[in-house]
Amino acid sequence: MARVGITAERLTRAAADLADEIGFQNVTVSALARGFGVKPAALYAHIKDVQDLRIRVAVLALAELADRAAAALAGRDGKDALVAFANAYRDYAKEHPGRYAATQVELEMVDTGAGIRHSEMTRALLRGYDLPEPDQTDAVRMLHSTFHGYVSLERVGGFRRHPREVEASWSRTLDALDAVLRNWPPA
């Protein structure tokens, strides 16, 4: 039949787009094949299996997220950097819910450096707060947790019970994080 010109990269990008549309969990080899107008079996020449596909999407998303974070951080420090980073993170998750969900797959198989870059990025964010180790590591973990947790709960509808604007709470949460970083408690 018609040769469509499928590559692993095109599949990964298409899978990522599909994830954003219909949800990461619903990304299926069959659905992906339909999008390319080919039979499911055709894709196995390019990907190992569904798990492989999911991991490729995760790596793609982590790279994109790191790019956004790096751009947001450029030329800023202190609270400016914190807010820019946090908003880049949250905006990415909102624009690309499927891609973001992909980043939460078991990362055991992903440590191709995609996560490392992410971690270094968060660390760079702490420029201007002047935290010694190991407090820096603790702060990085706390920040990452808070960002991920907020985005995750927001997406799943965890904040819908109270009238208080989710935006306002986000902003105040960043204020609080800034405050605690500037005044990190002694061990």
Add this chain to the structure above:
Amino acid sequence: MARVGITAERLTRAAADLADEIGFQNVTVSALARGFGVKPAALYAHIKDVQDLRIRVAVLALAELADRAAAALAGRDGKDALVAFANAYRDYAKEHPGRYAATQVELEMVDTGAGIRHSEMTRALLRGYDLPEPDQTDAVRMLHSTFHGYVSLERVGGFRRHPREVEASWSRTLDALDAVLRNWPPA
């Protein structure tokens, strides 16, 4: 054949146990039926479909989590309450990863009050910090985000790159949260 005495409640509990063993995503009607020694079709007399089953597990888990939190909070306030609550939350997630994962299903269909109780619990945690509204709501959201984010990233292996003990970072994160609650930044 043999009447096994299946009820929706027994199914839900079994599904929750199964989720803890093999992962929430792998809880299937077929696997659940196997556990009871019956055919998959038999379960449809008790549950509507898989989605229904998942939601029941989510409601169960949210109730159990709220129970733990309430017990942890009893008779405490201030940092004691914060630490007890946070540890109860995290311990539950570690002991029951499948149940915990269930709580993250789209909560749209779950608002049977299970989530509301959870939210009130977190609010009760703030006794002793004396925060006025709307700061209290913001703080509740921040705390919940941090707890969920930490547990979630820990489970998925997000903290494995640095040698720093995950326990130590958790403890310091709680210190930081206590500090920021005692000294909540002005708007």
Add this chain to the structure above:
DNA sequence: TAGTCGTCCCTAATAGCATTAGGCAACTAA
């Protein structure tokens, strides 16, 4: 005690998904 009825589980069927094996045709290079 015998009959009736509803509940519970079964079999059978349809349909979607993942995955592998083997075939054929199209593009590529000698």
Add this chain to the structure above:
DNA sequence: TTAGTTGCCTAATGCTATTAGGGACGACTA
């Protein structure tokens, strides 16, 4: 032009969810 590789196909297996209809068991009833 021909040989070979590559890309997509068909076919098959086995898992999953879900619905429809049947039979047996247990409980109530006369």
